[in-house]
Amino acid sequence: MSITAAMVKELRETSGAGMMDCKAALKENGGDMEAAIDWLRTKGLAKAAKKAGRVAADGLVSVASNGNVAAVIELNSETDFVARNELFQKLVRDVASVAVATEGGVEALAAAPYPGADKTVEAEIKDAVATIGENMTLRRSTRLSVSEGVVATYIHSAVVDGMGSIGVLVALESAGAADKLQALGRQIAMHVAATNPMALNVDELDPAAVERERAVYVEQAKESGKPENIIEKMVEGRLRKFYEEVTLVKQSFVINPDLTVEQAIEEAAKEIGSPIKLTSFVRYALGEGIEKEETDFAAEVAAAAGN
Template sequence: MTISASMVKELREKTGAGMMDCKTALAETNGDMEAAIDWLRAKGIAKADKKSGRTAAEGLVAVAAGENKAVVVEVNSETDFVARNDAFQALVREIAEVGLSTDGTVEAVGAATQPSSGKPVTDTIKDAVATIGENMSLRRSALLTVSNGVVATYIHNAVVDGLGKMGVLVAIESAGDKAALNAFGRQVAMHVAATNPLALTDSEIDAATVEREKAVFSEQARQSGKPENIIEKMVEGRMRKFYEEVVLLKQNFVINPDLTVEKALAEAEKDFGAPAKVTGFVRFALGEGVEREESDFAAEVAAAAGKK
């Protein structure tokens, strides 16, 4: 297979590895980008990247909370200028509030009636496109509920109250004091915003992801030349470290790094006045996983001027 310069460039951007290393990795893996990333990691040339790719979409993330539940939505626009528009902000805030009356799926939120227009959310967005003059879409939404407890919310890089570039929900089941639960839940939500965990517990991590990590660690360990029984223990140790890095309850709490999130929760139970359990979290970063083609501004200006 021919390895193109664009493929090498993409792999460099995703791994930070050198050009020749990237070219070799792609050649060794027959142009498979993910396999090439693993090849570079196994050689110790590149580090794991949980979220490869660049964020490029604009718009806003909004949160809204109700009794024992909260919702987070992401509404995309073409430019950040529109995200600062009062009408767009009001639209997104209302979509989040409407989401509280649904099951939180993007289909349900899109079909729900927007009070200000009396139309479904999707139709209201279409009308806004015509008014504001820029393409917009409800990209995703999620709802967390508890039978008894709180769903805490946090907006990072807030533009205005409840709206910003990142939204986090954290659900805590407990019969304890709601104000204390909400305060701690917000701290955990801030932690989630900072660390971007893959899952709440070990068992919730995708099996394919676990096997991929084991394969990379095994290859790294074998390069040490040690016997298989030692390699197995090395891999077990590295997997423990992996879980500590990506599992929310096992991560060192950013508010108090001497404790894991799980231990911090246990200590906070005296403030709650009852046992507590984190049952879920959601983290939406604006434009996550969406890429747009980079433009050459000089070329655009030249084209607009009628030049080649």
């Protein structure tokens, strides 16, 4: 019997097990859904599945690099206590190293072989859930590369080397000396961690976000009672200011506020003696966008005590 994506999806939703495990379970049991669930239980995956409903908003962001390629991942856990666990940290470090060698997003990474084990990254995470006792989620992964140059990395609030609460990648294309490019890239990555730009440049801004800003500025300008042609100039001036605040290349460089990031790169290119192009950046902040469940700790303690 042919195993369809819809069948895998249904089993994932029913069991809470990983995609690759569900696919294997269905293949082993000829597409029989109930038999596949029992198969997952016998393999010890049901224990992990029971934890899958719990919110995982803590954990670690990690970066790894190899020359002109680097990756950043976010592996979530339920509590920050687990982020201090050496087993969890090893898992995060290993997954980040796999991400450097794996093209594609989080699904490709989940399906990639885990180092030193005859299993996938997803399967190793499932095993860690059972061992450590908390739900874990490989939430996202991004890999950047350049044909010539460096992809610099930076971790803010590092728990251990290469892991913390904010991870940044900055890709610089250049034929200049790698050590000098790394130094510049790290400074720009620190800037990105601090300022959280919306986009690399104006062309990469979300048009919907720009239109929302424009609409607000138009309404504000109309209240001045000025003529339409003056209003338009006022709006364009405010938009220019907005671009300077939210696009990386136009922002005032935190390392040297007298220069924009764009100007700082131009200055560095003169020193290095080779053109430098900032091609892309990525910034991950741990747990951003996850709604963490609010709990009544006193009530939990009372319940645990049988009150």
